[in-house]
Amino acid sequence: MKEVKFKIDGRECTALKGQNLIEAAKANGIFIPTLCYFKHLNPLGSCRICTVKNNGRPIAGCTLTIDEGMDIEVNSAELLDLRKAILEMMFVEGNHFCPSCEKSGDCEMQNLGYETGIRYARFPHLFVDRVVDARPERIVVNQNRCIKCKRCIEEIETNDGHKVFNFTNRGNQTMVSVDYEQEAKLSEQQAEHAMRICPTGSILVKGKSFGKPFGDRQYDFAKADTNIPLTDLKKHIKKDKKKKRVATTSLAGCFGCHMSMLDIDLGLFDLVDIVEFDKSPLTDFKKFDERCDIGLIEGGCCNTDNIEVLRKFRKHCDILISVGECAIWGGVPAIRNTLPLEDCLKEAYLDSLTSEENETVIPNHEDIPKILDKVYCNHEVVKIDYHIPGCPPNANHIWNVVKNILFEEDYSITYPEFKYD
Amino acid sequence: MIPNNHITQRTNLVNVLWDIQKKRRFINKDDIAKIANEFDISKTELEGIISFYHFFHFKDAGKYTIYLNCSTISKLHNYHEVKKAFEDELGIKMGNTTKDKMFGLFKTSCIGLSDQETAALINYYPFTNLTAEKARTVVSKIREGQSLQSICDFPKDNIQYKPKDEKKTIFFKPFKMGEGLEQLKDLSPEDVIKMVEDSKLSGRGGAFFPTGVKWKFCRNNASDQKYIICNADEGEPGTFKDRVLLNTYPELLIEGMAIAGYAVGATEGYIYLRAEYKYLKDRIDNAIEKFKNAKLLGKEILGIENFNFNVKVFMGAGAYVCGEETALIASMEGKRGEPTTKEYFPVEKGYLGKPTVVNNVETLCAVPRILEIGLKNYLSIGTESTPGTKLLSVSGDCTKPGVYEIEWGMKLRDFLSLIGAKDPHMILFNGFAGECLSMVDFDREISGENLLSEQIQFQFKDPIEYAYKMSGVGLRSGGSFMVFNKSRSIISILKNVTDFFVAESCGICVPCRTGNFLLSRKIDKIKLGHGNKADMEEIQEWSHIIKQSSRCGLGKTSTNCLLTAMLKFPEEFEKLTQNESNFNGSFNINKATHNYDTIIQEIESTYD
Ligand SMILES: Cc1cc2nc3c(=O)[nH]c(=O)nc-3n(C[C@H](O)[C@H](O)[C@H](O)COP(=O)(O)O)c2cc1C
Numbered sequence A: 001m002k003e004v005k006f007k008i009d010g011r012e013c014t015a016l017k018g019q020n021l022i023e024a025a026k027a028n029g030i031f032i033p034t035l036c037y038f039k040h041l042n043p044l045g046s047c048r049i050c051t052v053k054n055n056g057r058p059i060a061g062c063t064l065t066i067d068e069g070m071d072i073e074v075n076s077a078e079l080l081d082l083r084k085a086i087l088e089m090m091f092v093e094g095n096h097f098c099p100s101c102e103k104s105g106d107c108e109m110q111n112l113g114y115e116t117g118i119r120y121a122r123f124p125h126l127f128v129d130r131v132v133d134a135r136p137e138r139i140v141v142n143q144n145r146c147i148k149c150k151r152c153i154e155e156i157e158t159n160d161g162h163k164v165f166n167f168t169n170r171g172n173q174t175m176v177s178v179d180y181e182q183e184a185k186l187s188e189q190q191a192e193h194a195m196r197i198c199p200t201g202s203i204l205v206k207g208k209s210f211g212k213p214f215g216d217r218q219y220d221f222a223k224a225d226t227n228i229p230l231t232d233l234k235k236h237i238k239k240d241k242k243k244k245r246v247a248t249t250s251l252a253g254c255f256g257c258h259m260s261m262l263d264i265d266l267g268l269f270d271l272v273d274i275v276e277f278d279k280s281p282l283t284d285f286k287k288f289d290e291r292c293d294i295g296l297i298e299g300g301c302c303n304t305d306n307i308e309v310l311r312k313f314r315k316h317c318d319i320l321i322s323v324g325e326c327a328i329w330g331g332v333p334a335i336r337n338t339l340p341l342e343d344c345l346k347e348a349y350l351d352s353l354t355s356e357e358n359e360t361v362i363p364n365h366e367d368i369p370k371i372l373d374k375v376y377c378n379h380e381v382v383k384i385d386y387h388i389p390g391c392p393p394n395a396n397h398i399w400n401v402v403k404n405i406l407f408e409e410d411y412s413i414t415y416p417e418f419k420y421d
Numbered sequence B: 001m002i003p004n005n006h007i008t009q010r011t012n013l014v015n016v017l018w019d020i021q022k023k024r025r026f027i028n029k030d031d032i033a034k035i036a037n038e039f040d041i042s043k044t045e046l047e048g049i050i051s052f053y054h055f056f057h058f059k060d061a062g063k064y065t066i067y068l069n070c071s072t073i074s075k076l077h078n079y080h081e082v083k084k085a086f087e088d089e090l091g092i093k094m095g096n097t098t099k100d101k102m103f104g105l106f107k108t109s110c111i112g113l114s115d116q117e118t119a120a121l122i123n124y125y126p127f128t129n130l131t132a133e134k135a136r137t138v139v140s141k142i143r144e145g146q147s148l149q150s151i152c153d154f155p156k157d158n159i160q161y162k163p164k165d166e167k168k169t170i171f172f173k174p175f176k177m178g179e180g181l182e183q184l185k186d187l188s189p190e191d192v193i194k195m196v197e198d199s200k201l202s203g204r205g206g207a208f209f210p211t212g213v214k215w216k217f218c219r220n221n222a223s224d225q226k227y228i229i230c231n232a233d234e235g236e237p238g239t240f241k242d243r244v245l246l247n248t249y250p251e252l253l254i255e256g257m258a259i260a261g262y263a264v265g266a267t268e269g270y271i272y273l274r275a276e277y278k279y280l281k282d283r284i285d286n287a288i289e290k291f292k293n294a295k296l297l298g299k300e301i302l303g304i305e306n307f308n309f310n311v312k313v314f315m316g317a318g319a320y321v322c323g324e325e326t327a328l329i330a331s332m333e334g335k336r337g338e339p340t341t342k343e344y345f346p347v348e349k350g351y352l353g354k355p356t357v358v359n360n361v362e363t364l365c366a367v368p369r370i371l372e373i374g375l376k377n378y379l380s381i382g383t384e385s386t387p388g389t390k391l392l393s394v395s396g397d398c399t400k401p402g403v404y405e406i407e408w409g410m411k412l413r414d415f416l417s418l419i420g421a422k423d424p425h426m427i428l429f430n431g432f433a434g435e436c437l438s439m440v441d442f443d444r445e446i447s448g449e450n451l452l453s454e455q456i457q458f459q460f461k462d463p464i465e466y467a468y469k470m471s472g473v474g475l476r477s478g479g480s481f482m483v484f485n486k487s488r489s490i491i492s493i494l495k496n497v498t499d500f501f502v503a504e505s506c507g508i509c510v511p512c513r514t515g516n517f518l519l520s521r522k523i524d525k526i527k528l529g530h531g532n533k534a535d536m537e538e539i540q541e542w543s544h545i546i547k548q549s550s551r552c553g554l555g556k557t558s559t560n561c562l563l564t565a566m567l568k569f570p571e572e573f574e575k576l577t578q579n580e581s582n583f584n585g586s587f588n589i590n591k592a593t594h595n596y597d598t599i600i601q602e603i604e605s606t607y608d
């Protein structure tokens, strides 16, 4: 085959004519993210993560073959954001609770989330009730995590040439269905192969776990003390000036974010020189004394009390920040969002393992807050000015953001410092 | 009994499913097992195919299955009262079947009868201009045992206009079978292709790919077998010109297909007819029969050496996306109608992997006429870039809905008065995948002159810049023309548009599958008056994301109307949006606690 010249982001590259763009880019030292693209399979072109521009026209990179003089755009600001948006859309479409997912740490989708630097999804999470199908012989298909990449459909066949997986329905009802009869014919190796090629934690093999439960993402190696130092706090100490006021609260969260805030240890001493705490579990003040500069909210809203507190915070704080995944989109408490409230209450109070028949009730009294139909994220209820992602976010990270906002400093956090799972 | 030409067998799958659907009114588990076995595919694979199509059911759809058009033009007329009448009369809600399995009532996207809405199909027999009263009468007549054949309304053609001068008319004038074919005796395939190329005929299905170039590519791809497929899926809401062509001049189409076959060296032709047009199938089959009897189809047509050609009709099963040519081919091959990644064009690897030309009905009908009147005469009609005439399907707020054959180059303003548009405010031009036009566009001409690239056309943020830059740009029409006056709610129309794409997305790629759904929810928010400026900006941003990253034309065009409506009717949106506030208007605590209150009430009442 002929060697040809083409350009990626203005850089001269060479490749064999007809070579796949993803491979050609890699050979020239340029990484194009992919999710559905898979070795020997014909390009599936289903995930759209690899979207690039060819002579100004957007196209899935994995479906492009190199030709002389092509002018490819890969890493423009617009395309980087586009890829991020596509990935965010996959996150809101499914139900990805990474902290409770078997694949976490070794998941191609999660890796890409880190890679593209997703902070939070610009789209609302849809929380559609999806099936976890454990009926097959060897495998379990967890539809919550399927991104419909089609890899399993194209790749997994029985020895006599039948498809084990296929799409059923169409549009936003599309799902990957398993053929039980065919699945039963799979050997253990074939089933494990299915689990391995799935870029998410959607296909699992019963009784198997992943070889690499924790991966090698950058934050796994980042040491806490080299993270982001809180060194220059002192320069903000001004005797004549009023200290900045901060309030914090934990709504439907696990208090993990607050624990994380305390993690700055000795840094706290420096911090109290420049800020004063108002209402907060850290001070145990129950009411607002004065107007605050910043309110930090952990957790989303699962009951009427959360709503009331959140609204109070909005009223009393100039700037409101959602801290952590639960505050930003619901997080772990929002696992219930895919189910009717009635089922949740029954499961929790009437049918749980520890409740005896007819002995327990669903609690209700005018003094206890009402449970909302779903867990709302904070910006669905009030205006939120900033989001600090992470589950939980790292302590220095939180305070650096706060400091930056309070004192209007320039500041940036790179993706290895985030952790969502 | 697995034949080794396995793949050819598969092409019969949709037919087999149709037979069962018609006979039993649904496809049950046993059928699935039997068919899967017969075609040697897994049951899930088969279910994937069945569930892809709107008109195949897993549950009994009733001895009489009613599909009521829920598209925006139907809603402009009597949709709501007709729906209610059907529901009341049958005692069921939309989407259900009566207990006795006599009737099923379902909604469906545009059925190509926009000029006589509100319309419904009952077992694929058309019923037009429905009112509540008529709906009730229809039901009672069916109950009395009258045949659908006898009580249905065969759709009128409503040909409202053609150029005064018959010399300038291309489509709607008498046609003599075989006249175009006769000329092939003196023309080589290359001559035909050259002529089509020189005529600048371009795809009337809406993509406007030059037809001659397409044919040339196909001709140049050597193969033992090639195919001509006529795309009669006409799914674009508001379009019905192909319906009228198929009903009035099916001979013209068949002749066009045979000429195409001669030009590219194909011997088999298929007409992919949308299920909604099943009532036209006999008409087309008869025309094919006539050609066969006249020896204008078959072997050695007109004694021309190696000119063999046959035409068959293939019935679709209800999926807009199957109008996309690669999805259409997949559908014919007995697969889910998913568009491919376009690594190969159909002219390289099409139907059954062979070079294939897919052309729209109108495109193919134009070809015999070009041969008939001669290239020179053809080029004298219309404009420089778009010679000839164009069929437009007109519906909405106007006195004369129907099909118009106009010479390319007519001013939009003149066209509006021609159709009797009363006080036009917004036009959905080219269907739901097209764009919104407003007053600023009225002085543009309907033609393919001075076109700008897609990218530019949908990037305008400023209405004044738009008006300035677009004033000299032609409006290239695919065929759908829906006009609305000031009393119509633009946001409701846009909601209908977006929901159409949500329902019709094939589901392969996330921007289209979920992006359109997210947009639909956003529009709801705006409709309810809970939106603010940030929501408007998000709609624009999300629309661009969907447009840029979708895999096929469906997703790439699904937000065109939304984007252009926001550009041209900002006041319609502003009047619905609120100022930014610290407290979100869309969050309603009573609604959020409603479930809990009812659960607790139920519990309390059991204590009493
Ligand atoms: C979503 C989608 C739907 C389409 N529907 C139709 C259709 O109903 N009829 C049609 O002729 N072309 C339709 N097209 C265009 C076809 O893909 C193809 O371009 C056309 O059939 C080619 O014929 P032409 O060149 O004669 O227009 C559709 C395209 C897309 C992306």
Ligand code: SF4
Pocket (backbone or CB within 6 Å): A095, A096, A097, A098, A101, A102, A103, A104, A105, A107, A108, A109, A110, A145, A200, A201, A202
């Ligand atoms: S680890 Fe991967 S599959 Fe599992 S929830 Fe996270 S993103 Fe989804």
Ligand code: SF4
Pocket (backbone or CB within 6 Å): A145, A146, A147, A148, A149, A150, A151, A152, A153, A165, A176, A197, A198, A199, A200, A202, A203
């Ligand atoms: S199950 Fe896994 S491999 Fe299959 S489509 Fe879903 S994400 Fe892709």
Ligand code: SF4
Pocket (backbone or CB within 6 Å): B321, B339, B504, B505, B506, B507, B508, B509, B510, B512, B513, B550, B551, B552, B553, B554, B555, B556
């Ligand atoms: S854009 Fe829509 S219709 Fe086209 S391939 Fe993607 S999901 Fe399917």
Ligand code: FES
Pocket (backbone or CB within 6 Å): A033, A034, A035, A036, A037, A044, A045, A046, A047, A048, A049, A050, A051, A060, A061, A062, A063
């Ligand atoms: S990797 Fe290219 S579309 Fe998925």
